[in-house]
Amino acid sequence: MQYRVHLEELELDFTCRQDQNVLECMIGAGKKGIQVGCRGGGCGVCQVEVLEGEYAARPMSKAHIDEEALAQRRVLACCIKPRSDLLLKVVGKISKPIQRKHP
Amino acid sequence: MALRGVLRLGEIGIRVLDLDLARTHYVDRMGLIEVMCDEKERKIYCKAWDEHDHHSVVLREADEAGLDYVAFKVYDDQTLTDLEPKVEAFGLEVAHIDAGVYPKSGRRLEFILPSGHRMQLFAEKEQIGNTLGTRNPGVMPDEGVIRGFRINRLDHCLLGGPNIDECGRLFKEVFDFDLSERIEDEESRESLALFLTCSTKPHDVAFVIQPEPGRFHHVSFLLESATDVIHAADLIGKYRIPVDVGPNRHGVTRGNTIYYFDPSGNRNEVFSGGYVHYPDTPTLTWDTSQMGPAQFSQDNVPRESFLTVVT
Known part of the structure; x- marks a missing residue:
């Protein structure tokens, strides 16, 4: 079964099978919108809010996704597989402790 | 020493x-x-x-x-x-x-x-050996003992958090480590990463500045050769293990390296090589104008994820 994933605001679409996670499908489609980090549910940078649609989730680090986040349907894109078409809002951002101040 | x-x-x-x-x-x-x-x-x-x-x-x-x-x-x-x-x-x-x-x-x-x-x-832990024994040990373990990525040993770790200069002072003054290398902001001269050694290796522990305390950047394992790094990279590809940075060489420490993540998102490194450090080796300093060559010296491209994605 194949579903459509839409990223709100970015107006970005890609397709995802029910046995694939959302982040790997975005990467595989050559699209950029959700930050790519550890891809194992540990670092939290690919956090999204599921505005519409159903999904199955695997364990995610509580440091980033606690019960409250789960209740608000905030999850890590690398850890969810679609069970319907999905409408997502990107939440996660990478902080930048090391960078040139004057490039 | x-x-x-x-x-x-x-x-x-x-x-x-x-x-x-x-x-x-x-x-x-x-x-x-x-x-x-x-x-x-x-x-x-x-x-x-x-x-x-x-x-x-x-x-x-x-x-x-x-x-x-x-x-x-x-x-x-x-x-x-x-x-x-x-x-x-x-x-x-x-x-x-x-x-x-x-x-x-x-x-x-x-x-x-x-x-x-x-x-x-x-100070003490039971020793069970490397299968070769300690009298006339030979050099080659039985087939199957060395397998997978052919890892020889646990080597070092990189820890992310605040107060890294204090950590550096602790390791230098109390634990007798040397500061082998340092990355600083080119303007403020503020420390961004410190590399410390208690041996003749380029580093045994390193710290990188992170806003949150107690973050884990990576654990690293020593391989015999750069060829083994490529062999590990082939297995990482075969088994679809997520890669952070493909085979390259570090400017800092000069190691031949590949970075990848475990299934929980903890970063791992396998590497080989590097230089020999002695207590009289001067500290090497890199600054943010050269983050590419400091991080990855074969393409000189800094990876944003490398210094921002932690568990």
């Missing part, structure tokens, strides 16, 4: 979200040897083939990924006794852990680093 005092990173405790997936990764794929399993505590204990100590990696199932603790092995029990008042004089509270609380291990000292990481010191 004859190598006494603090010897090496002897044990690392890593939190994983799923112990079975962690076993597949660290044991089946990477080729670490599982020496013990505690089903009740949801822990597995592993070693690399050429380590003599009973284990060096402890994987514990938890609801958060990241670092449980780092434990450095010291030369002998007297070293522990001598170090305790020095750690306290530095301003850290030292807790005592009795022998046997950590399996196969003698007593430990435990304290929290200024960066927020839990650190331990121990």
Whole structure:
């Protein structure tokens, strides 16, 4: 079964099978919108809010996704597989402790 | 310097979200040897083939990924006794852990680093050897002992947190490490990363500035050669293990390297090479105008994820 994933605001679409996670499908489609980090549910940078649609989730680090986040349907894109078409809002951002101040 | 005092990173405790997936990764794929399993505590204990100590990696199932603790092995029990008042004089509270609380291990000292990481010191751990014995050992273990990524040993770790200059001062003044390399902001000269050695290796531990305390950047394992790094990269590709940075060389420490993530998102490195450090080797300094060459010297491209994605 194949579903459509839409990223709100970015107006970005890609397709995802029910046995694939959302982040790997975005990467595989050559699209950029959700930050790519550890891809194992540990670092939290690919956090999204599921505005519409159903999904199955695997364990995610509580440091980033606690019960409250789960209740608000905030999850890590690398850890969810679609069970319907999905409408997502990107939440996660990478902080930048090391960078040139004057490039 | 004859190598006494603090010897090496002897044990690392890593939190994983799923112990079975962690076993597949660290044991089946990477080729670490599982020496013990505690089903009740949801822990597995592993070693690399050429380590003599009973284990060096402890994987514990938890609801958060990241670092449980780092434990450095010291030369002998007297070293522990001598170090305790020095750690306290530095301003850290030292807790005592009795022998046997950590399996196969003698007593430990435990304290929290200024960066927020839990650190331990121990002098004794049961040794089970590298399968070759110690009298006329030969050089080649039996077929199957060296497998997976062909990891020789646990080498170092990189820890992320605040107060890294304080951590550097602790390791230099109390533990007798040398500062081998340093990355600083080109304008403010503020420390961004510190690399410290207690041996002739370029580093035994490193710290990188992070806004949150206690973050885990990576654990690193030593391979025999750059060819073995490429061999590991081939297996990483075959098994679809997520790669952070493909085969390259570090400017800092000069190691041939590949970075990848375990199934819980903890970053791992396997590497080979680097230079020989002596106590009279001057500290090498890199600044943010050269982040590309400092990080990855074959393409000179800095990776944003490399200094921002942590567990």
